[in-house]
Amino acid sequence: MRLHDLLRPDVSAALSFRTVRMRLTALYGALFTISGAVLLTITYWLVRRTRPGVIIVYDDSGPEIRDHLNRLREAQMRELLMQWGIALAIMVVISIVLGWLVAGRVLRPLRTMTDTIRQISARNVHERLAVTGPRDEMKDLADTVDGLLGRLETALDAHKRFVANAAHELRTPLTLERALLEETLTDREATLESYRATSQRLLALSKDQGRLLEALLTLAGSERGLDRLEPFDLSDLAHQALASTRLEADARDLRVITQIASAPSAGDPALAARLVANLVDNAVHHNTTGGHVEVATETRAGRAFVSVVNSGPVIPPQQVGRLFEPFQRLGGRTARNDGRHGLGLSIVHAIATAHGADVTAHARPGGGLSVEIGFPAHSRAQVPARAHA
Template sequence: MPMRLRDPLRPSISPSLSLRTVRMRLTALYGALFMISGAVLLTITYLLQRRAKWVVIDTSGNAREIRELLKPMKEAQLRDLLIQSGIALAIMVVISIALGWLVAGRVLRPLRTMTATIQQISARNVHERLAVTGPRDEMKDLADTVDGLLGRLETALDAHKRFVANAAHELRTPLTLERALLEETLTDREATLESYRATSERLLAISKDQARLLEALLTLASSERGLDRQEPFDLSDLARQALDSSRLEADARGVRLYAQITPAPSAGDPALAGRLIANLIDNAVHHNVPGGHVEVATETRAGRAFVWVVNSGPVISPQQVGRLFEPFQRLGGRTARSDGHHGLGLSIVRAIATAHGADITAHARPGGGLSVEISFPAPVVPGHQYPRKPDNPRPRGPRTTPAAPATSSPGQRPASNHM
């Protein structure tokens, strides 16, 4: 018998006729409250009637005998009162239970509607929404919250689908190329040692590119999982290390590096924070123009640690900036490149920043290139007063000094980089 797999997005909800439903509990609560209240009222009435005194006006001198005759009558009246009140209470309890069932059903009707709609939602129609109308009450707030959750889930599923498709494409392309190279070499009857060596070198380069891709994917996955540790670090130290690592490649590409490094302490995973800054600088160096420049700055202000990376380069449309932080998305719609960069650098930056609770602000520069600002939460230091952030800050740029070895200044820094 084939196994039927359940959609993980489809909830498993017990039938509505279960005795443990909210409607049944509310009905039982209404009935119990009415029965207890009625029993208390009946008890009080009975006790008051029992304590009541009968006044006998004696006109014949036989008052004592009259009292003895009235005593059984009083007990009979109390007994009749108790029986009649009990019957009335039982009838009213039944009526209250019926009314409680109807009222509970009316109150919970929007909840049943939401339940039925959610049961129909799966991975294939996650775009559907509850869209509950009515007064702004708890049910409406719950429906709006569920709609917001479904919206975020739809966005996450779409991003996951794109990521899987792009990752499969990125991994399949080098495998196809490797297979083609091997088949070409094996079918070549005139192959020589030199041709075998050339093929081996190409296969080695392809495997190195695959290793870089897998390492980037693992880094992205580990960043999205969150932080496993919290350690203090200084963005200025990490920026210096990243600048030193990027210097040779920047010189080879004719890109000048400028830095304005001041202490910017924060806390989190130093290795991931260092990868964030390194990816920003690496992206700025690679997506640049000959003779261009990259400016890096760190600072602590208003209780947060800032790092800026600004670079010259091709003109970027403002609508494309957000897409550049998606996995495998590159400027101009390309998704692969032969230099080992697969469009994961800024995706890793965003994942690491999110894990650290940092905010990212990125915008295209009018003259070309990109400006990225990331603010980390600064660790709380007892007794330390951070500079107050002005109410209306004026856009300005840091004084940029060439990162050693010194080079000439690139000219006036554009005001697009907000400090």
């Protein structure tokens, strides 16, 4: 491998001490310099402590020869120390160059991942780093980024579907309103009764759009998470939901069975109330005449549970998960003439996720649906006070 290939990628930026490569190079050079200096110091100290050999002199010039040998030894030690210093300086330069090359080689996969991530946008979020090789820190980092990109791709796809479905749901009543207005304006024989009938239809469409917008706002608000924790009891929320659907349940001749016990939890009481209300409303509305609805709340295994079971049409087991997605209905996209938009259970799922609750749903063999949601249980004394903005 040529030196030019190693130093090629933006050398001017890499020479900045703020880069990891430059810091690693400085660290390598500093460690080698310190270790080399310590080694030379120890070696010099050991050599200096070594006693010179014994010289036998047969005349009176012994002291002079001894002084001469001492001076010669001192000169040799100074020369040796200078040579060692030069060698250390040369090796420091070599270690810096080698440290630079080694740091570049180690950081090359990271630069490759950085360049790949910079090229990923909303249009090609399906691309992955797909780093191969041994299971090391770089491979773990690449796999983590790939997992993040996968979750981001899923979220973006869900967002695109949500926007497309919301646009369709809003466009349909707007188109119908425009058609009604144009029909009324072009009708030269229109009477007061026809104007009144058109106005009533427009009012009904407006109310339907209002319910849709309210559901969309609730869904968006619940997906942001919770900014406060307040106590609530699922039993109280279940009683409220049953009271609000009593008229429709009586009109459908539904048998309502309740097993409601105290089930305290904490979170956003308004969102929790909407969750329970949507569950009960879904069970009552998507039912058969003379069917039944079972509502139960309890505390079990340290969690607060609310469960709603209803009779109704047979639901394919593989379609249960789809019911918790926005704008999904078993009757297809044409099943909209009942004023429903397919957002009820998706709001339930979003609110449950925001509260850290578990959602369990399965289709009943004889028809209908069973949904159970487990909230983290809290005693009223343990629930923190409402946070102030």
